[in-house]
Amino acid sequence: MEKKGIKVVTIGGGSSYTPELVEGFIKRYDSLPLRELWLVDIEEGKEKLEIVGNLAKRMVEKAGLPIEIHLTLDRREALKGADFVTTQLRVGLLKARALDESIPLKYGVIGQETNGPGGLFKGLRTIPVILDITKDMAELCPDAWLINFTNPAGMVTEAVLRYGHIKKVIGLCNVPIGMEMGVAKAFGVDHSRVRIDFAGLNHMVFGLNVYVDGENVTKKCIDMLANGEGGNDPKNIKSIAWEKEFIKALGILPCPYHRYYFKKSEMLEEEMEALKKEGTRAEVVQRVEAELFELYKDPNLAVKPPQLEKRGGAYYSDAAVRLIDSIYNDRRDIQPVNTRNNGAIKGIPDDSAVEVSCVITKDGPKPLNIGELPVAVNGLVQSIKSFERVAVEAAVTGDYNTALLAMTINPLVQSDTVGKKILDEMLEAHKEYLPQFFKKEQ
Ligand code: G6P
Numbered sequence: 001m002e003k004k005g006i007k008v009v010t011i012g013g014g015s016s017y018t019p020e021l022v023e024g025f026i027k028r029y030d031s032l033p034l035r036e037l038w039l040v041d042i043e044e045g046k047e048k049l050e051i052v053g054n055l056a057k058r059m060v061e062k063a064g065l066p067i068e069i070h071l072t073l074d075r076r077e078a079l080k081g082a083d084f085v086t087t088q089l090r091v092g093l094l095k096a097r098a099l100d101e102s103i104p105l106k107y108g109v110i111g112q113e114t115n116g117p118g119g120l121f122k123g124l125r126t127i128p129v130i131l132d133i134t135k136d137m138a139e140l141c142p143d144a145w146l147i148n149f150t151n152p153a154g155m156v157t158e159a160v161l162r163y164g165h166i167k168k169v170i171g172l173c174n175v176p177i178g179m180e181m182g183v184a185k186a187f188g189v190d191h192s193r194v195r196i197d198f199a200g201l202n203h204m205v206f207g208l209n210v211y212v213d214g215e216n217v218t219k220k221c222i223d224m225l226a227n228g229e230g231g232n233d234p235k236n237i238k239s240i241a242w243e244k245e246f247i248k249a250l251g252i253l254p255c256p257y258h259r260y261y262f263k264k265s266e267m268l269e270e271e272m273e274a275l276k277k278e279g280t281r282a283e284v285v286q287r288v289e290a291e292l293f294e295l296y297k298d299p300n301l302a303v304k305p306p307q308l309e310k311r312g313g314a315y316y317s318d319a320a321v322r323l324i325d326s327i328y329n330d331r332r333d334i335q336p337v338n339t340r341n342n343g344a345i346k347g348i349p350d351d352s353a354v355e356v357s358c359v360i361t362k363d364g365p366k367p368l369n370i371g372e373l374p375v376a377v378n379g380l381v382q383s384i385k386s387f388e389r390v391a392v393e394a395a396v397t398g399d400y401n402t403a404l405l406a407m408t409i410n411p412l413v414q415s416d417t418v419g420k421k422i423l424d425e426m427l428e429a430h431k432e433y434l435p436q437f438f439k440k441e442q
Pocket of ligand 1: 173235281311312314
C-alpha cells in the first residue's frame with residue numbers, strides 16, 4: 001500500500017453508525033491519512049445515504065481535513081483501487097430483523113439477531129451478498145482488506161474463508177473492546193492500560209486472562225464480575241446479574257451474549273416481557289434510528305450526536321479504525337479479531353474462523369497461541385462452530401435439509417420438530433431475500 005493516503009469503501013454506508021466511523025477516522029488522521037471515503041448503499045437506502053453522507057462531509061469540513069467523501073449506489077465504481085473495504089449492511093433492513101426476533105418466540109425459542117434461529121436466518125440472507133462483494137473485490141481491488149462488521153460476523157468470516165474470492169478478510173466485533181472498557185472503568189484506568197487474552201467465537205468469546213499495566217488481574221476481575229461489577233453490556237442485551245458461584249467456578253470472563261446460553265430461560269422470559277412492553281429490539285432500534293436521522297438532517301450538526309449511544313455498537317469505530325491503523329502502519333499490537341484459526345485454539349479446525357487476540361501486522365492478524373479452551377466451555381464453543389459451519393453450507397447451497405440440520409443442532413433450538421416449524425415459517429417470511437432456497441425447478 002503506497003503511503004499517499006488510503007481509500008476506504010464502506011458498503012452499507014447509509015447506516016446510522018457511519019458518523020461513528022467518520023469520527024474514528026478524523027481522530028486518527030495523523031497516523032492514518034484517509035484520502036477518500038466512499039459510502040455505498042442500495043436504492044432502498046438512498047435517502048439515508050444522502051443524509052448520513054452530508055453529515056460526514058460536514059464533520060470532515062469542521063475538522064479541517066482534506067478527506068474526500070463520495071456517495072454512490074454503484075458498488076463496483078466505488079471498489080476500484082480500494083485499500084480497505086468495510087461492510088456494515090443489513091439484508092432486508094430492520095424489517096427482516098424484527099421477523100428474526102419475533103418468529104422464534106412464538107415457538108418458545110429465543111429470538112435474537114445473531115443467536116439461534118435469528119442468527120441462522122441473518123446468515124442465510126447475508127452470506128450470498130458478502131460472497132458477491134468478494135467477487136467484485138477480487139476483480140476491482142485485489143489487494144484490499146475486507147473488514148466485515150456485518151452480523152453474524154463469525155459465520156460471515158467462516159463463509160468468506162471457505163467460499164470467498166479473496167484471502168484478506170477480517171471479522172470485527174465491538175464485544176471484546178466493550179469488555180476491555182468495562183475492566184478499564186472498574187479499575188479506574190485508561191483503556192490503553194488493559195489487555196485481555198480473548199479466545200472463542202464471535203458473540204461466544206471468553207476473556208481468559210486480564211492484565212492491567214501487565215499485571216495479571218484475572219482473579220480480581222472474576223471476583224468483581226461475581227459481585228456485579230466490571231461488566232459492560234451493550235445496549236441490546238439485558239444485564240441480568242450472574243450467579244456469583246457460577247462466575248467463580250467458570251474462572252474466565254464470559255461475554256454478554258453468553259447469557260443466551262447460561263441464562264437461557266431468564267433471557268427468554270425477559271424477551272417475552274420486552275416484546276409486550278416495547279416490541280422487538282428491531283422495533284426499538286427503528287425508533288432510535290428515526291430520531292437519529294432527524295438529528296443528522298440538521299445542517300448545523302457537524303459531530304456525532306450522543307443519541308447514537310442508544311445503539312449496541314458502542315466503540316465500534318475505535319475497534320475498526322485501530323485495526324486499519326495497525327495494518328497500515330504495521331504496528332504489531334494485540335487486538336481481538338475474527339480470523340483463520342491456524343492452530344491457535346486447539347480442537348477447532350485450522351481453516352475455521354475464530355475470535356482471538358492477534359498480533360496485527362501489515363500482512364494481517366497473527367493469532368496468539370491459546371491452546372485448549374477450559375473443559376467447561378469447550379463443548380459449547382465446538383457446538384456453535386458446528387452450527388456455523390452447517391449454516392454456511394446451507395447459505396451457499398440453499399439446501400432445505402442442511403438448513404434444518406443447522407437449525408436443529410443450534411443449542412437454543414435442539415428439536416427437529418420445533419426447528420422445522422420455525423424454519424418453514426422463517427423461510428416463507430424471508431422468501432424475498434433467500435433466492436437460493438427458491439430456485440425454480442428446471
Ligand atoms: C452489539 C453487538 C453487535 C450488534 C449490536 C446491535 O454491540 O456486538 O454485533 O450489531 O450490539 O445493536 P443494536 O443497537 O442494533 O441492537
